[in-house]
Structure formats: structure tokens, C-alpha cells
Amino acid sequence: MEQPSAAIGGPVSHAIFRVARLHRMLAGSLLRPTGLYPGQELLMMHLWDHGPQRQSQLVSVLDSDAPTVTRTVQRLERAGFVRRRPDPTDARASLIEPTPASRHLREQIEQIWQQLEQLTVGPLDPADHSSALGILEQLERNLVTATTARACDDEGAN
Amino acid sequence: MEQPSAAIGGPVSHAIFRVARLHRMLAGSLLRPTGLYPGQELLMMHLWDHGPQRQSQLVSVLDSDAPTVTRTVQRLERAGFVRRRPDPTDARASLIEPTPASRHLREQIEQIWQQLEQLTVGPLDPADHSSALGILEQLERNLVTATTARACDDEGAN
DNA sequence: GATTGGTATATGTTCGAACAACTAAGATCC
DNA sequence: GGATCTTAGTTGTTCGAACATATACCAATC
Structure with a gap:
């Protein structure tokens, strides 16, 4: 698959999109036997x-x-x-x-969460693991800031 | 909001979930004026x-x-x-x-992608920026591995 | 040249997510 | 005590995503 231009316009956005999709799919597939949906x-x-x-x-x-x-x-x-x-x-x-x-x-779910986490984190060493968490939290803060800023803009516009 | 036990059982999974949700919401909100959906x-x-x-x-x-x-x-x-x-x-x-x-x-979309990327990455310095990308790509590889492994399991089971 | 297998697309269903509009019940204030 | 506002939940709609099926059409084989 060649590089879609989405990746050129926004590499981080595109990566988030793909990771989230895979993660949701995997969660759904692990959860399926329990009868629950993600x-x-x-x-x-x-x-x-x-x-x-x-x-x-x-x-x-x-x-x-x-x-x-x-x-x-x-x-x-x-x-x-x-x-x-x-x-x-x-x-x-x-x-x-x-x-x-x-x-x-309950115990099924807890086990599935552990499994999902392990599959997601994979063979990351502890340093990468914690930096991954840090990065994700930073991204979350950015997005929260952006979202609330937009919400205020909207209020002003109305 | 107190710490949900989801975060204890799978901090990275939970972070991915939240980041993805915020990111999708932000994309949807930026895209709305164009009439397109994410x-x-x-x-x-x-x-x-x-x-x-x-x-x-x-x-x-x-x-x-x-x-x-x-x-x-x-x-x-x-x-x-x-x-x-x-x-x-x-x-x-x-x-x-x-x-x-x-x-x-087209140009609206391209502009929106730029904006989305910038809001997502936020004030990250270049080093953090590229490590963010690296981490996300690593997560993606892990998830692809896990997903295809599960697909093969299923085939074997059938 | 009719059956079989694969490809291209469509439909029906289940979900989660977001929005708008609605009902019903509480709370407040004059 | 009656008008008004708020809060709690519901329903209907639109969307993306995934799954199972169905309906075309093409292609190769027997």
C-alpha cells in the first residue's frame, strides 16, 4: 500500500487513527466470546x-x-x-x-484487559513503555485544550 | 473524575481510547462546516x-x-x-x-488536516514530536502483529 | 456450454457516537 | 398554587465500523 496523502498532511493524526482502529478491532475481537461489545x-x-x-x-x-x-x-x-x-x-x-x-x-473482563494491554504494549522495554504513556497523555492534554478552546469559540459565535 | 479502574488494568489501552475519542471528536468538529463526516x-x-x-x-x-x-x-x-x-x-x-x-x-480539507495535526501535536518540541510518531508506529506494529496472530488462530480453530 | 470459483458491489443487522427533540419529574420563585 | 427552569431519561436520526449474506458478473474448467 503506497503512502496515502493523509499521512503527508498529518502523520501523527493518521497514526492515531490507525492505532485506534486496530486497538478497537482487537478489543472487539477479545471481547466477542464474552458477548460484550467494546x-x-x-x-x-x-x-x-x-x-x-x-x-x-x-x-x-x-x-x-x-x-x-x-x-x-x-x-x-x-x-x-x-x-x-x-x-x-x-x-x-x-x-x-x-x-x-x-x-x-468480571474476571473474564479483567483478564481480557490485561491481555489487550500486553498485546498493545508488546515487546516495549520499560523506558519506552513509560514514554509511550507520557506521549499519549501529552496528546490527550493537547486535544482537550483544543476541544475546549473550540467549544468556547462556538459559544462566542452564537 | 476519579481514576476509573480501566486505567489501572490497562493504562496504555485506556489512554489510546481517550486520545482516539478526542481526536475523532475534534476532526468531526473541524470537518462539520464542510458537510463531510470523519x-x-x-x-x-x-x-x-x-x-x-x-x-x-x-x-x-x-x-x-x-x-x-x-x-x-x-x-x-x-x-x-x-x-x-x-x-x-x-x-x-x-x-x-x-x-x-x-x-x-479540497483545499478546505487540506487546511483542516494541517490544523488538526497542529492542534494534536500542540506545543511538542521536535524531539518529542518524532518520538511520538515512533511510539505510535511501534504500537501500530504491535497491534498488527496481535491482530494477524489472532486471525491465524481463528483459521486454525475453524 | 453449464457448473464452479472468485470478484464487485449491495443490503440488513448489530454496535458506539453525536445531535436534536421530547416527556416527566423535581425545584424555585413570585 | 401556578409559571418557569432544571435535571433525568428516552427516542429518532445520521454517521462510521464490522459481520454475514445476497446478487450480479467474469473466468476457467470439465
Whole structure:
């Protein structure tokens, strides 16, 4: 495959794109036997760690948006991994909790995360490993800055 | 936001996930004024660079899959950026070409890519910049290795 | 020259992600 | 106590991505 011009215009952007795609594919493929789709495991893990949650809490913790969480919860509910209970203190809200049946999943998920991490990091020596993490965190900070800057611009424009 | 246990189980994986999400969001937000959605610009850019293409060629170049390209082309066609012409040498295939009207997009896209790259890389000095690229390429190699290894496993299992 | 295999593209489905619009329930203030 | 604002969730839509199938068409073999 020849060098696409995307790589010329933005080598880092293009690399992020490809790494993310491969990583998501690999995660999906590792997760497949459990019946979960990528993204659902984050929600489950948070429920296991922190107990019953409101959807709004899940939205802020997962840094997702309300419609996505609504449907993810619906799918997990249909799959039997999650259950809803009315919030006694607020009739608008419901509490999402993992079902007893889902306990079995937890160790699978943890093992998959370990495996995914190891496959991703591969044969990197510890120095490269920590510099990889540092670079990614720097990129994240840059992107957060850029995103919030754009959000403010938009506000000003409106 | 407290540290989610995803970060404990797989810090690099989790960082990739977040960086990719922010990057995709930023790309989408930059692309919005043009009417394109993230992904479509890669296809257009390839058409501009290499002229009329079969979908199958686009599939291999973009490293995507056939159904995705089919629908992306359909949407770009509906939006008026792309046009199909029967391949004179093979009645099964059609050639996808950018419309004259789309020429106007090209410089916008190139500018957006530059902007995206700059926002992503941010204030990194050249040394960090090239090490970032190196790290991402290493991660990509690891993921490709892991993915193809798993593909072979699956074949063996079937 | 009809069957078989491979290629080109399309469709239907499932997901996650983002946006807009909506309902319902709480909270506040006059 | 009634109008208004906010918050919690839902639904509908559009998109990209991946998977399984289906429908053409070409090509080579028997």
C-alpha cells in the first residue's frame, strides 16, 4: 500500500487513527466470546467497582453522553448483565446495578484487559513503555485544550 | 473524575481510547462546516490524488471494508461530491470520481488536516514530536502483529 | 456450454457516537 | 398554587465500523 496523502498532511493524526482502529478491532475481537461489545465493558467495570449508579453518574464517569448510556444500558439489560431499580429518592431516576449473573463476567473482563494491554504494549522495554504513556497523555492534554478552546469559540459565535 | 479502574488494568489501552475519542471528536468538529463526516475526507482525498477508482481499490487503500465503502460512496454521491461511471472493462465494477463541484472542498480539507495535526501535536518540541510518531508506529506494529496472530488462530480453530 | 470459483458491489443487522427533540419529574420563585 | 427552569431519561436520526449474506458478473474448467 503506497503512502496515502493523509499521512503527508498529518502523520501523527493518521497514526492515531490507525492505532485506534486496530486497538478497537482487537478489543472487539477479545471481547466477542464474552458477548460484550467494546464500550460496554467500561460501564460494567464501573458498576462492579462502585455499585449501583444512576445513568447520569455513568455519563459523567464514562465521559459519554446520555443517549449512548441509555442504549448501552438497555442492551446490557436485555443481555441480562444489568438491572434497573427505581431510585427511592428521585422518581425521575433509576439505579443501574450489575446482576448476580454478571459476576462471572468480571474476571473474564479483567483478564481480557490485561491481555489487550500486553498485546498493545508488546515487546516495549520499560523506558519506552513509560514514554509511550507520557506521549499519549501529552496528546490527550493537547486535544482537550483544543476541544475546549473550540467549544468556547462556538459559544462566542452564537 | 476519579481514576476509573480501566486505567489501572490497562493504562496504555485506556489512554489510546481517550486520545482516539478526542481526536475523532475534534476532526468531526473541524470537518462539520464542510458537510463531510470523519472518514469521508480520506476517501475524497484519495480520489483527488489518484483519480477515478473502483470501490475495491478504495477498500484496500483505505484499509476499510466493502460495505463501509459502499455506503460512504452512496452518501458522498447524495451529497454531490462524487459520481459513478460504469467501468468500461468490467460490468461488475463502477468507477468513482470526484465531481467538479467537489474541487472546492479540497483545499478546505487540506487546511483542516494541517490544523488538526497542529492542534494534536500542540506545543511538542521536535524531539518529542518524532518520538511520538515512533511510539505510535511501534504500537501500530504491535497491534498488527496481535491482530494477524489472532486471525491465524481463528483459521486454525475453524 | 453449464457448473464452479472468485470478484464487485449491495443490503440488513448489530454496535458506539453525536445531535436534536421530547416527556416527566423535581425545584424555585413570585 | 401556578409559571418557569432544571435535571433525568428516552427516542429518532445520521454517521462510521464490522459481520454475514445476497446478487450480479467474469473466468476457467470439465
